[in-house]
Amino acid sequence: MSPDTKPILSVHKLVKRFGGFVALDGLSFHAAPGEVLGLVGPNGSGKTTAINVISGLYAPDGGEVAFDGASIGGVASHKLVHRGINRTFQVPKPFMSLTVRENVRVALAYGHIGGAPPALDALLDEYRLASVADRPAADLNSAQQKMLDLVRALATRPRLLLLDELAAGLNPAELDWIAERIKQLAAGGMSIIVVEHLMGFIEHITDRVIVLNAGREIFEGKLAAAVKEPQVIEVFLGGEHAA
Numbered sequence: 001m002s003p004d005t006k007p008i009l010s011v012h013k014l015v016k017r018f019g020g021f022v023a024l025d026g027l028s029f030h031a032a033p034g035e036v037l038g039l040v041g042p043n044g045s046g047k048t049t050a051i052n053v054i055s056g057l058y059a060p061d062g063g064e065v066a067f068d069g070a071s072i073g074g075v076a077s078h079k080l081v082h083r084g085i086n087r088t089f090q091v092p093k094p095f096m097s098l099t100v101r102e103n104v105r106v107a108l109a110y111g112h113i114g115g116a117p118p119a120l121d122a123l124l125d126e127y128r129l130a131s132v133a134d135r136p137a138a139d140l141n142s143a144q145q146k147m148l149d150l151v152r153a154l155a156t157r158p159r160l161l162l163l164d165e166l167a168a169g170l171n172p173a174e175l176d177w178i179a180e181r182i183k184q185l186a187a188g189g190m191s192i193i194v195v196e197h198l199m200g201f202i203e204h205i206t207d208r209v210i211v212l213n214a215g216r217e218i219f220e221g222k223l224a225a226a227v228k229e230p231q232v233i234e235v236f237l238g239g240e241h242a243a
């Protein structure tokens with residue numbers, strides 16, 4: 001982020017507990033408009049929990065989340081959608097009995113207040129769902145369900161988009177294609193946070209990564225630099241590769 005770019009999202013000393021277990025233990029980071037930021041780390045390091053707190057699914061137990069200069073910690077998801085934050089899920093949850101088109105129509109009606117809504121057919125076309133537009137969501141394969149989940153989020157016109165393992169299960173050609181789409185969205189000014197295990201994909205699309213371990217950031221910077229950090233190697237690759 002250049003010094004004159006104000007972050008659209010600031011996370012400061014965020015804490016989330018589940019009973020006695022501390023899933024986020026003072027996590028801090030920021031994201032700028034137009035930036036693709038990767039959240040990476042081993043299983044259970046708190047990546048999805050961070051997305052769940054930022055998107056309003058969980059209230060934080062401590063710390064601050066600020067979006068566009070306003071504190072949003074504990075604000076419900078549906079209100080955050082209106083303010084311009086939306087997300088996808090590891091396991092998409094469309095309205096299964098509604099058609100693809102109907103699912104997107106609901107999201108269009110529900111979206112961020114302000115700005116012209118995107119054209120439904122153009123969105124379906126762009127994300128390769130036009131041929132299944134009138135089929136129930138339940139009929140879609142897993143890659144198509146992921147695209148519907150993404151389109152549903154995009155239909156609400158987010159300024160901050162949180163992608164939770166969108167790439168998992170996509171084939172190499174689909175990965176290249178969706179990587180280009182994500183980069184184009186960011187080039188249009190959207191801030192995008194990507195949780196992903198596929199490091200090639202992360203390297204290709206992100207400007208920066210935050211590496212998490214046990215609910216804390218242990219590295220912030222380029223992925224190429226992260227993979228040379230002994231602490232990152234230790235936690236991320238299981239220790240046996242550490243110098």
Ligand SMILES: Nc1ncnc2c1ncn2[C@@H]1O[C@H](COP(=O)(O)OP(=O)(O)OP(=O)(O)O)[C@@H](O)[C@H]1O
Pocket residue numbers: 018021023041042043044045046047048049050
């Ligand atoms: N609702 C919940 N109730 C209890 N524990 C939870 C809950 N959600 C997450 N956790 C725990 O918090 C920790 C962090 O989970 P989280 O899903 O955020 O990790 P992650 O980094 O996204 O992992 P993965 O890469 O496997 O998706 C894990 O130990 C998980 O079991």
